[in-house]
Amino acid sequence: MKRQVPLLITFFVGTLLIVSIFSPATENLGEEFSVFFDVIAVFAFFLGGGNLLRVHLTKISRKREDWVYSVVTLVGFIVMLWAGLFKIGNEGGIAASVTEESSLFGMVFYSVLIPLQSTMYSLLAFFIASASYRAFRAKNREATILLVAAFIILLGRTAFGTMLTSWMPPSLSLAEIPNLAIWIMNSPNLAGQRAIMIGIGLGVVSMSLRIILGVERTYLGDDGK
Amino acid sequence: MFWEHFAVWVAAFLTLGIYSFLYKDNPWYKLCESIFVGISAGYWFVTLFWDNIYGKFWVGVFPPTHVNELGESVRTAQPDYWLLVGAVLGLLMLLRLVPKIGWLSRWSLAFIVGATAGFYLINYFSSNVMRQVQDTIMPLFGSGFDASAYVIIGNIVVAVGTFTGLIYFFFSKEHRGAFGFSAKVGIFFLMVTFGASFGYTVMSRMSLLIGRIDFLLSDWLGLIR
Numbered sequence: 001m002k003r004q005v006p007l008l009i010t011f012f013v014g015t016l017l018i019v020s021i022f023s024p025a026t027e028n029l030g031e032e033f034s035v036f037f038d039v040i041a042v043f044a045f046f047l048g049g050g051n052l053l054r055v056h057l058t059k060i061s062r063k064r065e066d067w068v069y070s071v072v073t074l075v076g077f078i079v080m081l082w083a084g085l086f087k088i089g090n091e092g093g094i095a096a097s098v099t100e101e102s103s104l105f106g107m108v109f110y111s112v113l114i115p116l117q118s119t120m121y122s123l124l125a126f127f128i129a130s131a132s133y134r135a136f137r138a139k140n141r142e143a144t145i146l147l148v149a150a151f152i153i154l155l156g157r158t159a160f161g162t163m164l165t166s167w168m169p170p171s172l173s174l175a176e177i178p179n180l181a182i183w184i185m186n187s188p189n190l191a192g193q194r195a196i197m198i199g200i201g202l203g204v205v206s207m208s209l210r211i212i213l214g215v216e217r218t219y220l221g222d223d224g225k
Numbered sequence: 226m227f228w229e230h231f232a233v234w235v236a237a238f239l240t241l242g243i244y245s246f247l248y249k250d251n252p253w254y255k256l257c258e259s260i261f262v263g264i265s266a267g268y269w270f271v272t273l274f275w276d277n278i279y280g281k282f283w284v285g286v287f288p289p290t291h292v293n294e295l296g297e298s299v300r301t302a303q304p305d306y307w308l309l310v311g312a313v314l315g316l317l318m319l320l321r322l323v324p325k326i327g328w329l330s331r332w333s334l335a336f337i338v339g340a341t342a343g344f345y346l347i348n349y350f351s352s353n354v355m356r357q358v359q360d361t362i363m364p365l366f367g368s369g370f371d372a373s374a375y376v377i378i379g380n381i382v383v384a385v386g387t388f389t390g391l392i393y394f395f396f397s398k399e400h401r402g403a404f405g406f407s408a409k410v411g412i413f414f415l416m417v418t419f420g421a422s423f424g425y426t427v428m429s430r431m432s433l434l435i436g437r438i439d440f441l442l443s444d445w446l447g448l449i450r
Binding site: 002005006007009010011012013014015016017018021030032033034035036037038039040041042043044045046047048049050052066069070072073074075076077078079080081083084085098105107108109110111112113115116117118119120121122123124125126128132141142143145146147148149150151152153154157174183184185186187188189190191192193194195196197198199200201202204205207208209211212219220221 | 228232233235236239240243244246247255256257258259260261262263264265266267268269270271272273274275276277278281282285307308310311312314315316318319321322328331332333334335336337338339340342343344345346347348349350352353354357358360361375378379382383384385386387389390391393394411412413414415416417418419420421423424425426427428430431433434436437440
């Protein structure tokens with residue numbers, strides 16, 4: 001019961017979705033199932049929210065190191081829930097969009113979450129700089145190719161790159177850095193991307209078959225063995 | 226007006242707080258990080274609730290009504306009771322919190338895994354494998370032998386690069402001799418792809434960094450008009 005039923009569900013649903021492609025009447029079954037996913041995803045998110053509360057409340061109650069920051073996290077989480085679920089300050093009332101700028105939820109979203117998000121990602125620019133130093137040391141042939149490709153792409157997207165080769169005669173325009181960058185993107189890069197995509201595609205197909213046929217059972221946890 | 230200024234100062238405080246990590250881990254950064262975690266979790270919770278639980282599930286099962294010219298209350302759409310299956314599966318997911326019957330949560334997990342496997346098997350095979358192979362196998366010199374040298378070289382590079390790239394991913398045969406040489410050529414193409422991806426990632430992070438610096442210098446300090 002604990003192992004066989006989930007395996008049967010997986011087999012039935014997986015096979016149904018594959019077979020449905022071959023009939024015009026059931027062609028869109030995948031899209032209809034995706035709505036189920038969305039509904040299930042919310043319940044999974046309830047689990048995540050509950051876990052967040054449990055972890056931080058435990059940290060606060062046991063006064064573990066840096067517990068004060070857990071208070072900040074919980075306050076942020078609860079304020080956002082309160083503001084969003086009740087649409088506090090929303091001029092259009094409960095029927096209006098939750099991210100309306102006048103609402104408390106919208107204000108926090110635009111003045112806190114958006115800046116924090118973009119700053120967090122932009123922080124990576126500094127770490128990428130140190131990663132570049134390590135990657136750009138041309139230790140062997142492969143690293144040199146990576147270095148040259150990355151360098152041309154980087155230069156090709158800047159005004160400096162355009163300026164560097166702007167003196168070239170029109171007959172050599174293909175060797176200009178921006179054009180070279182375009183060629184790299186459209187030819188060797190495309191070839192590499194295709195090899196990776198085909199590899200991923202074949203991998204997904206074989207893994208999906210293993211899952212549907214019950215060969216792969218790791219998603220069931222320890223009892224799935 | 227006051228709230229707009231206040232929002233800019235809050236955003237600037239948070240931006241500088243995140244950048245303070247570049248010096249070292251410190252309380253200011255930890256505070257901003259905790260705010261980010263709490264607010265992001267709350268944001269996704271609220272968004273998923275309104276989009277999926279209300280927008281897809283509630284409206285699907287209980288479609289809104291409107292009053293027609295005869296004064297009768299009429300539904301705008303037919304109720305979709307199949308969505309209740311998704312809700313039941315979602316509720317089963319929550320049973321993970323009850324140790325004795327936690328194994329029932331595997332049923333919804335099995336549904337998600339089975340449906341994803343079935344859906345991806347067809348889609349990845351069609352878009353990642355068939356489509357890419359189809360786009361690679363094409364007349365190298367144009368359909369009427371009318372392609373320019375630039376296009377011909379590009380086509381040859383794409384065909385050779387894809388083929389050798391795939392050879393590199395074939396691990397069932399030892400990479401020696403002509404096979405090994407082809408795999409080596411494949412690595413070179415893959416390196417160009419990684420270099421190009423790296424270059425693009427650096428550029429996207431840089432543009433985010435420029436955006437944040439622009440915000441600090443113009444919106445906050447008013448140094449740039």
